[in-house]
Amino acid sequence: MIVVQDVHKHFGGFRAVDGASLAIEPGSITGLIGPNGAGKTTLFNVIAGVLEPTSGTVTMDGEDITGLPPHALFHKGLLRTFQIAHEFSSMSCRENLMMVPGGQSGETLWNTWFGRKRIADEERALRAKADEVLEFLTIEHLADHKAGQVSGGQKKLLELGRTMMVDAKIVFLDEVGAGVNRTLLNTIGDAIIRLNKERNYTFVVIEHDMDFIGRLCDPVICMAEGKVLATGTLDQIKANEQVIEAYLGTGLKNKDKVGA
Amino acid sequence: MDFLNAIVALSNFVLIPAIAYGSQLALGALGVTLIYGILRFSNFAHGDTMAFGAMIAVMVTWWFQSMGLNFGPLPTALLALPFAILGTMVLVLITDRMVYKFYREQKAKPVILVIVSMGVMFIMNGLVRFIIGPNDQKFADGERFIISVRDFKAMTGLKEGLAIKTTQGITVVVAVICVALLFWFLNRTRTGKSMRAYSDNEDLALLSGINPERVVMYTWLIVAALATTAGVLYGLDKSFKPFVYFQLLLPIFASAIVGGLGSPVGAIAGGFVIAFSEVTITYAWKKVLVYLMPESLEPDGLVQLLSTDYKFAVSFVILIVVLLFKPTGLFKGKSV
Numbered sequence: 013m014i015v016v017q018d019v020h021k022h023f024g025g026f027r028a029v030d031g032a033s034l035a036i037e038p039g040s041i042t043g044l045i046g047p048n049g050a051g052k053t054t055l056f057n058v059i060a061g062v063l064e065p066t067s068g069t070v071t072m073d074g075e076d077i078t079g080l081p082p083h084a085l086f087h088k089g090l091l092r093t094f095q096i097a098h099e100f101s102s103m104s105c106r107e108n109l110m111m112v113p114g115g116q117s118g119e120t121l122w123n124t125w126f127g128r129k130r131i132a133d134e135e136r137a138l139r140a141k142a143d144e145v146l147e148f149l150t151i152e153h154l155a156d157h158k159a160g161q162v163s164g165g166q167k168k169l170l171e172l173g174r175t176m177m178v179d180a181k182i183v184f185l186d187e188v189g190a191g192v193n194r195t196l197l198n199t200i201g202d203a204i205i206r207l208n209k210e211r212n213y214t215f216v217v218i219e220h221d222m223d224f225i226g227r228l229c230d231p232v233i234c235m236a237e238g239k240v241l242a243t244g245t246l247d248q249i250k251a252n253e254q255v256i257e258a259y260l261g262t263g264l265k266n267k268d269k270v271g272a
Numbered sequence: 273m274d275f276l277n278a279i280v281a282l283s284n285f286v287l288i289p290a291i292a293y294g295s296q297l298a299l300g301a302l303g304v305t306l307i308y309g310i311l312r313f314s315n316f317a318h319g320d321t322m323a324f325g326a327m328i329a330v331m332v333t334w335w336f337q338s339m340g341l342n343f344g345p346l347p348t349a350l351l352a353l354p355f356a357i358l359g360t361m362v363l364v365l366i367t368d369r370m371v372y373k374f375y376r377e378q379k380a381k382p383v384i385l386v387i388v389s390m391g392v393m394f395i396m397n398g399l400v401r402f403i404i405g406p407n408d409q410k411f412a413d414g415e416r417f418i419i420s421v422r423d424f425k426a427m428t429g430l431k432e433g434l435a436i437k438t439t440q441g442i443t444v445v446v447a448v449i450c451v452a453l454l455f456w457f458l459n460r461t462r463t464g465k466s467m468r469a470y471s472d473n474e475d476l477a478l479l480s481g482i483n484p485e486r487v488v489m490y491t492w493l494i495v496a497a498l499a500t501t502a503g504v505l506y507g508l509d510k511s512f513k514p515f516v517y518f519q520l521l522l523p524i525f526a527s528a529i530v531g532g533l534g535s536p537v538g539a540i541a542g543g544f545v546i547a548f549s550e551v552t553i554t555y556a557w558k559k560v561l562v563y564l565m566p567e568s569l570e571p572d573g574l575v576q577l578l579s580t581d582y583k584f585a586v587s588f589v590i591l592i593v594v595l596l597f598k599p600t601g602l603f604k605g606k607s608v
Contacts, residue, residue: 034520060479082479083483086478087481094475094476098475099476100472100477101467101472102472103465111465111469111477111482112480113481114477114480114482116462118461118463119462119466120485120486124463131461131462164486178481205489267465
């Protein structure tokens, strides 16, 4: 369980995240929605250790993980993907997946020279696992393609695949659907649901596509202007007046606030 | 017309020196390019890292010589090389801990790191001159030539002689071994792959659980080994003089940029492009042309495009042309 308590992240005078608190239940697929600039990605970055919060704490299963670097969080089972898919462009898709579990024994110079057998065994296991993941994601035909050359949607699948190379506890998906066509989006959705059911992954999903959110997520958290506005099912959120205000503006009710 | 003599003269004065010089530049440029790819800044202290490594090699060589140790026909400096590499590794790791780490944690911009590396450069430069003095030091020993001019003439009966210095032979052999090892390491080992991954996409590498400090440490170790090897080879081939390594910075950076910063293959190609340009442009072609042309057309002057005093201008011009027209270099490195 991840608990975010009163997190602030200010860039100079700009308050990207302004006192957000939320809790993520283990085993859930939590949706994080909100208008552009609501601070969703910044909050992700704070949780995932890319940014250090100005104040506030993040705890994971009761342990304070505020400000831990990403590679340390990775080893605790907290993974994330990017809004714009990242990949090691000069490596093949399979190699991309095989890079994932950091801290393999081949990463020390000593083992490079003296632990050849151990590395070879490990690589074989990784390779099998990578192929399995590629098959799960229905992109096994891309195994030997350079990751820099596959389509945007396939890169997103590859990102999801990366989280499957280890036993992740919780995965943060930043706009998995952005720039992805319907068919692929459904594939991604299916994969998320299966991972959640079969491997008990907890997901937090930032997404603008409400159909996608509606299909996958319960609960849904809505953010605006750096704060958490509401939590509930998508229908509850849709009916929430504050949320409608945040998305559509305050209208004519209080003119002085418009544009602020 | 006398093709054979022309080819021999060309090999003797252009090809062989350029290949040796190119290998030295390539090793130097590999170090620069690795730092750029992984630590993401241009390391101005690289020339003086080479000087430091070479200095240790010179001193260990003297110590070996005083004990009567030698390497047969090969220069004693090759025996001293491993010690020099270890010494340089210690130095760069200390520098990284004391200086670069601080800026890395601040997530300092590359331009700040470049200035920092200039500071490190001045300190290393001072350190080297403080320890060994600013003067020329000879430390090459063993057999001087693989083939000397006289032997070659006696062997072939040609008018032109061809000399291959032992140091030139060693330079090429050692460079080939280093490059082969490096490429095997980067492409075949897990450590090397994590370095490539880190260079390709830092954020993703971090999120894949790759420990950045470890990648950085290995990078410095490899760079120290490459720099020391390049420095010792250059010193053996010419002579050891601290300030010369500082001047080498320009052709080394030109090589790395011509090849494409961050691309190891590019660094090697760039090294040879720069070396061949420098040597061919500053070579007096009269001798070769006399053999090739009919008597009536023989040139009167030296046919030297540029005096050797201006050899650094060659790298400078190539550097500017590349930056203007193809900033990512021959092998699509990162643009500067």
